[in-house]
Amino acid sequence: MNTQILSCDWGTSNFRLRWIDVSTASVISEVSDSIGIASVYNEWLKSGLPENGRSGYYRKILFSRIKQLANDPMKGIPVILSGMSSSSIGAMELPCKKVPVALDSAHLYVQHIAPDECCPHELLLVSGVQSGNDIMRGEETMLLGSANAATTGRLVILPGTHSKHVTVNGNSLVSFKTYMTGEFFDLLSRTSILSRSVAANSKEHWDIFEKGVRDGASGNLLNAAFHVRTAQLFAKFTNEENYHYLSGILIGNELSAISADTPPVLLICNSAFREKYSRALTISGITDEVEYLDAAAALVRGHCQIAKHYIDR
Amino acid sequence: MNTQILSCDWGTSNFRLRWIDVSTASVISEVSDSIGIASVYNEWLKSGLPENGRSGYYRKILFSRIKQLANDPMKGIPVILSGMSSSSIGAMELPCKKVPVALDSAHLYVQHIAPDECCPHELLLVSGVQSGNDIMRGEETMLLGSANAATTGRLVILPGTHSKHVTVNGNSLVSFKTYMTGEFFDLLSRTSILSRSVAANSKEHWDIFEKGVRDGASGNLLNAAFHVRTAQLFAKFTNEENYHYLSGILIGNELSAISADTPPVLLICNSAFREKYSRALTISGITDEVEYLDAAAALVRGHCQIAKHYIDR
Structure with a gap:
């Protein structure tokens, strides 16, 4: 069992990577910068590289940040990545789960990417959730991490660039709206x-x-x-x-x-x-x-x- | 009596000048461009010229446009100027009339500027109208030109960059709101x-x-x-x-x-x-x-x- 993970939140305009002790969900160390998915995507477009190199391009950047956390101790620690990485401008576009979605790790859509020379870390890419007119990428992971604690029967508000108002019934994310x-x-x-x-x-x-x-x-x-x-x-x-x-x-x-x-x-x-x-x-x-x-x-x-x-x- | 005027609408992002036959309110010719008040103001700030030269600076630009309409025939024809020219970023900041304002030319605030070497045309600078929370510069002149025709007892909507919804009671502009x-x-x-x-x-x-x-x-x-x-x-x-x-x-x-x-x-x-x-x-x-x-x-x-x-x- 891995007792440590690298927790990465890669949004449109921010990057945040945390080295985590899983048993206590505590942060050992972290790095963050404003090199969000949007700017990486623009660089990717300029690079003119083939589409099959896109995932590696993003993961090289990820690995350069991992090396900032520490060196040898990182070897073999898997990365869990949520946010805009799974969007059309991310490392690999993944389909979203449609509501209702049980707030259980088994019910999110997670893509496994094996270690390679671009990034010698196993990567789990978490995809988002969509409703009829709305989409979230990242918030579903926060909701998963909050379920059973306080979400049930709540209107959950996640303020931000694109605020989310999420209705949770039982243990399911049943509907949500985005506010810009x-x-x-x-x-x-x-x-x-x-x-x-x-x-x-x-x-x-x-x-x-x-x-x-x-x-x-x-x-x-x-x-x-x-x-x-x-x-x-x-x-x-x-x-x-x-x-x-x-x-x-x-x-x-x-x-x-x-x-x-x-x-x-x-x-x-x-x-x-x-x-x-x-x-x-x-x-x-x-x-x-x-x-x-x-x-x-x-x-x-x-x-x-x-x-x-x-x-x- | 002047049988001709120069009608100028100088907005935030557009300039429009029309040579008008007053007896029929018809357009003889016109020039327009996108050199609005905002860009002139930025150039004015860069010029470093003294504040008492500001009116002349704007009127020189106005005169250069007048010369595009025609040459000799323009001499002595007065210019009527409304819009953002009377704002804090315009040729000369003028106070606004406060609602209610009778839609009569006698009840708008008009500043007379004599001809000089910057612009050898008499200039009438029309100021705007304000309510408790709103302000208009330019629309009051359109309302004046529409009064007695169809404004009375109407909700007047003037769509645009900053749309106005104006309530006219009797012959007075009594209230209005701006929508961005x-x-x-x-x-x-x-x-x-x-x-x-x-x-x-x-x-x-x-x-x-x-x-x-x-x-x-x-x-x-x-x-x-x-x-x-x-x-x-x-x-x-x-x-x-x-x-x-x-x-x-x-x-x-x-x-x-x-x-x-x-x-x-x-x-x-x-x-x-x-x-x-x-x-x-x-x-x-x-x-x-x-x-x-x-x-x-x-x-x-x-x-x-x-x-x-x-x-x-």
Whole structure:
């Protein structure tokens, strides 16, 4: 039995690799960078290499990161990889499982890739889940790592670039929706006319954030977003305050899609999102009873379960 | 009396100048380009010239365009200029009139600028209108040019980069809201993850556009927009079809902000928007009785009225 795995989360714009002790699901060491799947895909296209070399191309990059963690101790340790790696722009496109999907490692779609000279590590590539109009790649692994803990009968919210609202019944992922909240924030704050009205900062302006949540929940997003501009033109908010106002508008608008009879909410995210979404859920009148799980820990637990199911037979 | 004027609409990203016969409000000739206020402002910032030279800097550019229309005949003809020229990034920032504003040339704010060596034409700079949370620069002139014709008691919709929904009671502009519909379309189709799922084209796909309108009207925009991506991933629509689907989603979402007891709608726009918004208003169940005025003609009429009031005394 492998008592250690390499847990890799390769998203559109970020790469994160963790060396894990499976028995305790604890992190021995990790490396991360912003060399996401999107930029690797662009480099791959430029390389002009044949399609049958694509998997190796991505795994060479993966191996270069593995070597950053440590050297000899890594030998023979398998890599569990989820996220955008299995997408059309990833190492190997895999079909998605369709909902409903039991949150059990046996019910996700996992592709085994043998070690070779590109990457001398056994690789388990985890594919995503799709519903009629939506798709997730990565979140299914966090949900797997959270199942039986707190997901049952919950509306699970996974905030991010493309936030997910997932309904779990029994132990099955039955439906979900994607909200482009994080990407809209990025587009509006960096490249729209609003970019002149906001300034990135990490201060706390909870009163302004909460006003944004109310305005975004009660109004039309195409209109509410413009008020970030007039808040600057009419000197209501500074550009730094407006940054939090825009964040509130978008999160409030996302949460306005939740119906009044929603089940209890479970948040799976980092601590920064936890604070924002918890406040926004309360302000929006949805619920002030929010369970929380750390997204990184959930991901690692999911990878450990996949490792146990697919390797330790 | 001046029987001719130069009618100039200088927006954020476009410049349009028309030589007008005032008695008939007809266009003798025109020039247009994409040298909008935003790019002129950036050049102005780079020039390092003193603030008291700003008006002249913009008017020199204006004069270079006037010379493209014709030569000698232009002498002494006044220019009426509306749009972003009076904004913080324009030739001279002017305060806005606050609602309610009577749609009468006497009630807009117009700044007179005398001819000089930068531009040997008398200039009337028209300022915008603001409400509690919204601002318009340019649309007030189109409304002025439409007043008494069809605006009274109407919800006036002026589609565009920043669409306006304006309520006119009696002969007064009493309230309005801005919707960033056109800018969201531009951001999403060109720079978001959806850019890989759409392809610009001018074909007609009314069934797909109308599905977009329904989806954008009934759903949350942050979620509905993501369905443009899955429509491509799941091979529901081609990228060319998706372009119209996204357009429909955004217009449908904009129109979903209109309440059920809305007054009759007047559209002021070009013919392309007329078709899209007329269909979307019907599909959304708001109204199928839409009055229409051509935006360019409304603008010219507004400029003619301002000329008569401010020059022919």
